Amino acid sequence: MLGVSHATSGAALGLAVAGFVPTLIGMTPSAGSVLTFAGVAAGAALLPDLDHPSSTATRRFSWASWLASKAIRPLSALVFDLTRGRRDTGKGTHRGLTHTAVGALFLGLAINLASAQWGTPVMLGTLFVCLALAIKGLDGLIPGPPSLVIAAGLTWAVQEYVPGGTDGTAGWLGAAVALGMVVHSLGDAITESGAPLLWPLPIRGRLWYPVGSPRAMRFRAGGKVEMLLIAPLLTIATLVLAVYAIPGALDLALSLRDQAVRLLPQAG
Numbered sequence: 001m002l003g004v005s006h007a008t009s010g011a012a013l014g015l016a017v018a019g020f021v022p023t024l025i026g027m028t029p030s031a032g033s034v035l036t037f038a039g040v041a042a043g044a045a046l047l048p049d050l051d052h053p054s055s056t057a058t059r060r061f062s063w064a065s066w067l068a069s070k071a072i073r074p075l076s077a078l079v080f081d082l083t084r085g086r087r088d089t090g091k092g093t094h095r096g097l098t099h100t101a102v103g104a105l106f107l108g109l110a111i112n113l114a115s116a117q118w119g120t121p122v123m124l125g126t127l128f129v130c131l132a133l134a135i136k137g138l139d140g141l142i143p144g145p146p147s148l149v150i151a152a153g154l155t156w157a158v159q160e161y162v163p164g165g166t167d168g169t170a171g172w173l174g175a176a177v178a179l180g181m182v183v184h185s186l187g188d189a190i191t192e193s194g195a196p197l198l199w200p201l202p203i204r205g206r207l208w209y210p211v212g213s214p215r216a217m218r219f220r221a222g223g224k225v226e227m228l229l230i231a232p233l234l235t236i237a238t239l240v241l242a243v244y245a246i247p248g249a250l251d252l253a254l255s256l257r258d259q260a261v262r263l264l265p266q267a268g
């Protein structure tokens with residue numbers, strides 16, 4: 001899958017979960033917490049490919065993300081070697097630990113604990129890193145190096161100007177990280193050679209069984225189906241969900257429309 005499809009699938013699901021799940025249990029989310037959660041899910045949906053030497057995630061933060069990749073690949077290979085089933089093949093460096101649900105839960109839990117313990121700096125840092133990844137994933141749409149400045153500006157704007165800021169996500173922001181990572185692997189499952197999402201459950205002699213849709217239902221990454229159907233649909237879903245899931249966004253959109261309508265006759 002292309003970066004843009006990974007990022008928008010993370011964003012759409014993040015908006016739906018953060019916008020609608022709290023209301024199901026009788027809570028009202030703030031606009032800031034929905035935006036923070038969705039932004040983090042969008043970027044986390046690129047994170048698993050940190051186990052690939054030339055992916056967007058590995059190249060994003062120059063030597064820092066390169067070093068992270070250098071650490072993750074051997075770790076992933078080690079866990080693969082220790083837990084490989086008799087039919088598992090390959091080295092486990094790419095589409096290994098970072099492409100498992102357990103790996104996603106583990107990192108999510110760590111971010112949950114860190115955000116509960118240290119609060120705002122953790123939420124702002126996570127949001128900045130993830131927004132930078134998401135924007136890099138949209139490179140086809142927003143090209144150029146200023147994207148790190150844009151990510152920093154957006155993070156600051158959410159904290160400063162959106163009601164609630166990032167504050168409401170303390171203790172559960174890691175759920176957005178886990179969600180984004182799992183969505184990435186589901187994306188790989190329908191386009192690539194599958195992802196070992198269910199590790200360490202043994203399936204047909206393999207603990208790293210590559211979960212994927214049937215061959216006939218897979219589409220080629222970056223092919224016509226993705227470019228003309230999947231990516232546009234995910235982008236539209238993200239925009240529609242943004243209007244309905246973020247508290248106050250619908251009112252804002254309606255008042256902008258009214259203002260535009262009022263200005264039109266004068267312009268004519």
Ligand SMILES: [Zn+2]
Pocket residue numbers: 048049095099184185188
């Ligand atoms: Zn992947």
